[in-house]
Amino acid sequence: MASDLSNPILDALSKSEGPILSNEAFPSTPSLHVKSALDRLGSREMVQYEAINKDVLVLTPEGEGIAANGSQEAKVFEAVVAAMDGLKIKDVAGIVGKDIAQIGQGNAFKKGWIKKDKDVFRATTDSIVDETKNNLIKVKETQTLSDDKALTELRKRKLVNVQKAITYRISKGSKYAKELVKEETDLTAEMLQNGSWKTAHFKPYNFKAKGAPTPTGAFHPLNKVRQEFRSIFFEMGFEEMPTNRFVETGFWNFDALFVPQQHPARDLQDTFYISDPLTADPPREDPENDPHRPKSVMKSTTPDKKLDYKEYWENVRQVHQDGKYGSIGYRYPWDADESLRLVLRTHTTSISTYMLHKLAANPRPARYFSIDRVFRNEAVDATHLAEFHQIEGVIADFGLTLGGLIGFMEVFFAKMGIHQLRFKPAYNPYTEPSMEIFGYHEGLGKWVEIGNSGMFRPEMLEPMGLPKDMRVYGWGLSLERPTMIKYGVSNIRELLGHKVDLNFIETNPAVRLEKE
Ligand code: PHE
Secondary structure (H helix, E strand, C coil): CCCCCHHHHHHHHHHCCCCEEHHHHCCCCCHHHHHHHHHHHHHCCCEEEEEEEEEEEEECHHHHHHHHHCCHHHHHHHHHHHCCCCEEHHHHHHHHCHHHHHHHHHHHHHCCCEEEECCEEEECCCCCCCHHHHHHHHHHHHCCCCCHHHHHHHHHCCCEEEEEEEEEEEEECCCCCCCCCCEECCCCHHHHHHCHHHCCEECCCCCCCCCCCCCCCCCCHHHHHHHHHHHHHHHCCCEECCCCCCEEEHHHHCHHHCCCCCCHHHCCCCCCECCCCCECCCCCCCHHHCCCCCCCCCCCCCCCCCCCHHHHHHHHHHHHHCCCCCCCCCCCCCCHHHHHEEEECCCCHHHHHHHHHHHCCCCCCEEEEEEEEEECCCCCCCCCCCEEEEEEEEEEEECCCHHHHHHHHHHHHHCCCCCCEEEEEEEECCEEEEEEEEEEECCCCEEEEEEEEEEECHHHHHHHCCCCCEEEEEEEEECHHHHHHHCCCCCHHHCCCCCCCCCHHHHCHHHHHHHC
């Protein structure tokens, strides 16, 4: 910092009756330095100040020379006086210098100091007053000159210039003190130990400072799209399911969904099985207090009937092995151990199943959704990873029909900007009928598969204890797929993993187009 003017300003104020002017109190200090000291004192309310813009006069280098040594005319006059008996005109330049002679003799003439007598100059008076020099000294001291005629002449002779200058009128502030005490910027361990913190003056925070730009966090692209889906679900009256359960039993991931134990999807090809521990405990007497099961945040409005997991387990065994609820079942020996094997969940439908079973304690229309990670042992390529995020929704109600599911999908996907849908019959062990959903993508100009859906089978819902006339829609899609389409990403590895570019949404041309 340049020499700090804070204390000199406070000092000048203490000696003055009223306000002080910076150009008078500190004539040779650049106004920038004055300003920084004033800011410092002003922020502490020790002074008040206002800026006054005005024009000031400053000497040119030539003017400075005259202020110090006298004007050209005075020099010529002196030379004439010194010559005693007249100064030969042709000798003037030799004595005072050519430049001075030229300007000086004309001016000395005009002022009537000298006269011409044949080829010599003679003085007409004994003494003169060097007005030019005196005026320049006045200007140097006060930056002004009240004699307009004299000023015009000085400016014509290029001895002074006009300059813009800021002057500060400074007065005492409400917290004026004679001295600016040293201000601490840190509370140190030492200050705490020696007690000096009690009397120390701490520098106040400057909340007006813009500060250095700090790096801020960025949402992962998938999170942004996830957020869009979440708001669509919430807008449509859905509740979010607790999905913090990545390791599931075969029971919740498959058996409860009426997926037969020899189904190819359970094959080691697709499912990641957990090796340690290999299996889960059998169903508990009091499953609601199972410490491994996250508590649902959803509250029912009427008291729940007590859920019997042992009975549910037995119902699932029967419906697979022997048939029940009007279904002939798969007719194979159902293996309880297979049900207890631990897997990384292959879909979040395991969570939906758990929530639907809870719903059976108090059956009522319900809309649930979740968006979370699922795992499949697939060959990794540009569009497939061994894990992805599944968007899942279920709607439970009485009297639902397939037409209602199609209608719902049209509304749901329209909110994502997909307005043309096609439905293709498909197969899921747990839904009947099942439909693959295709959407026409305007940007890509083609039909793309966007989801899988269906109405859950009675073989899945009735073992839970849900009423016979309750129907449940279910659908699932991946979060990655719409994200890749939306942002024109062709390789899924650009979207997940350590190579993801968090700025790509902002820099992506597809996004720019949308904004335009
Ligand atoms: N579980 C299915 C999948 O992983 C999605 C789905 C959920 C289908 C519910 C129908 C009903 O693709």
